[in-house]
Amino acid sequence: MFHSLGLSIISIMLSVLCIFLAVSTCCNSGSHSRLRASVPIPNKAQPLVRFNVNGKLKIVQFADLHYGEAPDTDWGPAADIKSRRVIEDALQWENPDFVIFTGDQVTGELMYPNGTDYIHILLTPFVEKGYRWASVYGNHDIGPNLTRLEILQAEQSYGDLCYTKQVRTDLPGVTNYFIPIYAAENDTIEEEQPVMIWWFFDSQGGRNQFGQQPHYIDQNVVEWFRNESQRLRSEWGMLPSLVFFHIPPQEYVTIQDNVLTNQLCDGLLDDDVTPQDNNTGIMEALSEAGGVKTIFVGHDHGNAWCCFYKDIEVCYNRHTGYGGYGTWTRGVRVIDLDIRNLENRTNYVRLETGEVVDNFPRKNVSLRT
Numbered sequence: 212m213f214h215s216l217g218l219s220i221i222s223i224m225l226s227v228l229c230i231f232l233a234v235s236t237c238c239n240s241g242s243h244s245r246l247r248a249s250v251p252i253p254n255k256a257q258p259l260v261r262f263n264v265n266g267k268l269k270i271v272q273f274a275d276l277h278y279g280e281a282p283d284t285d286w287g288p289a290a291d292i293k294s295r296r297v298i299e300d301a302l303q304w305e306n307p308d309f310v311i312f313t314g315d316q317v318t319g320e321l322m323y324p325n326g327t328d329y330i331h332i333l334l335t336p337f338v339e340k341g342y343r344w345a346s347v348y349g350n351h352d353i354g355p356n357l358t359r360l361e362i363l364q365a366e367q368s369y370g371d372l373c374y375t376k377q378v379r380t381d382l383p384g385v386t387n388y389f390i391p392i393y394a395a396e397n398d399t400i401e402e403e404q405p406v407m408i409w410w411f412f413d414s415q416g417g418r419n420q421f422g423q424q425p426h427y428i429d430q431n432v433v434e435w436f437r438n439e440s441q442r443l444r445s446e447w448g449m450l451p452s453l454v455f456f457h458i459p460p461q462e463y464v465t466i467q468d469n470v471l472t473n474q475l476c477d478g479l480l481d482d483d484v485t486p487q488d489n490n491t492g493i494m495e496a497l498s499e500a501g502g503v504k505t506i507f508v509g510h511d512h513g514n515a516w517c518c519f520y521k522d523i524e525v526c527y528n529r530h531t532g533y534g535g536y537g538t539w540t541r542g543v544r545v546i547d548l549d550i551r552n553l554e555n556r557t558n559y560v561r562l563e564t565g566e567v568v569d570n571f572p573r574k575n576v577s578l579r580t
């Protein structure tokens with residue numbers, strides 16, 4: 212009795228809220244960013260990220276979209292329309308279970324105060340089709356008129372679709388967090404454990420009203436990772452993990468030099484490595500933690516190779532967007548996970564032309580193109 216009374220009060224409240232939302236949507240259609248910000252949706256019971264019943268989980272990585280570049284020119288908004296076409300094609304061809312943005316979602320340094328509008332514009336094709344995502348931020352995501360926290364708020368206004376978070380406000384950078392990944396739902400199992408961990412780090416950078424910011428994963432974030440990965444390991448055992456951030460660490464310079472001589476390595480190699488400007492030991496920490504399988508970065512638009520650091524795979528993704536420098540054919544990286552074989556993963560690049568290239572590991576190691 213009490214229960215159903217409580218429920219009907221809740222449902223009346225929900226209907227009132229819906230009517231309010233419908234009314235404000237109809238009368239505010241030019242300003243969805245302000246509308247969203249005024250209706251925060253709690254994220255507490257957000258569904259877990261799981262493999263599907265066939266044991267598959269497909270991620271598509273979008274890198275360096277650079278929305279909102281040169282907002283008051285003709286070519287800036289035209290570039291965003293082309294980027295949207297790249298996004299929509301990739302979603303249609305790959306239909307991922309999860310989407311990851313690895314930084315420089317926008318070109319923030321010349322933004323007007325309406326910068327978060329471009330986050331909403333970028334996310335529209337994902338939200339319309341109900342795709343879930345997680346992001347890290349890059350060196351171009353901020354400016355005098357746009358902060359990392361404003362971007363986070365704009366993303367989080369989409370409630371359960373958004374898995375981006377900031378777990379420690381005292382650490383430099385915003386997007387430092389992890390997502391535990393689970394097998395398909397199974398009622399016969401009482402206490403569930405994750406099967407995988409995805410780590411996200413903020414490599415900071417960019418220029419705002421205070422000047423140039425540091426371009427590296429802060430040493431306290433590295434320490435946080437060491438502490439946290441050890442804690443998770445004592446709770447859950449050593450789990451395979453994937454890692455995502457924007458600016459490559461300094462080790463990528465040497466790795467790039469070896470891409471052409473390593474038979475297993477492949478991909479686009481047409482750009483300089485412009486690494487983090489301080490080596491705070493992230494690669495060492497990732498290697499020592501155990502379980503880390505692959506690191507994915509963006510930042511240098513003309514690099515899209517995969518190779519190795521010790522026994523960890525390291526991958527670049529090429530330019531996905533039409534803002535930002537370079538005219539390389541745009542593309543996304545597709546990470547097709549199979550729960551039965553997490554030790555042996557594959558990924559490839561899907562170009563905007565529809566072509567699939569750069570299977571990794573290379574399918575035919577004796578054939579070099």
Ligand SMILES: *[C@@H]1O[C@H](CO)[C@@H](O)[C@H](O)[C@H]1NC(C)=O
Nearest residue numbers: 282283284323324325328329
């Ligand atoms: C943001 O403001 C600038 C300057 O007023 C304008 O040119 C641009 O069109 C605006 N962007 C959006 C998405 O409204």
Ligand SMILES: *[C@@H]1O[C@H](CO)[C@@H](O)[C@H](O)[C@H]1NC(C)=O
Nearest residue numbers: 320321322323324354355356
């Ligand atoms: C920030 O916005 C103000 C308008 O409020 C504008 O005058 C200024 O040029 C913008 N800053 C940049 C770097 O575009």
Ligand SMILES: *[C@@H]1O[C@H](CO)[C@@H](O)[C@H](O)[C@H]1NC(C)=O
Nearest residue numbers: 264394395396397398399400
């Ligand atoms: C659920 O878990 C049980 C026990 O591990 C297993 O035998 C069963 O195949 C699982 N069912 C599904 C649908 O995965």
Ligand SMILES: *[C@@H]1O[C@H](CO)[C@@H](O)[C@H](O)[C@H]1NC(C)=O
Nearest residue numbers: 431432433434435436437438
């Ligand atoms: C890591 O753990 C140590 C020991 O518990 C603690 O002193 C330190 O503050 C932790 N570091 C971070 C960044 O949380």
Ligand SMILES: *[C@@H]1O[C@H](CO)[C@@H](O)[C@H](O)[C@H]1NC(C)=O
Nearest residue numbers: 425427430488489490491492
């Ligand atoms: C670079 O990182 C080290 C720790 O690895 C730190 O002690 C030093 O202060 C950092 N330098 C700058 C310029 O941030």
Ligand SMILES: *[C@@H]1O[C@H](CO)[C@@H](O)[C@H](O)[C@H]1NC(C)=O
Nearest residue numbers: 551552554555556557572574
């Ligand atoms: C890994 O995958 C390759 C093909 O992609 C296959 O030939 C090999 O047997 C697999 N290894 C394991 C341990 O599953």
Ligand SMILES: *[C@@H]1O[C@H](CO)[C@@H](O)[C@H](O)[C@H]1NC(C)=O
Nearest residue numbers: 573574575576577578579580
């Ligand atoms: C692999 O490369 C070798 C030598 O270049 C070639 O003879 C062979 O046909 C290739 N195999 C496949 C499956 O492409």
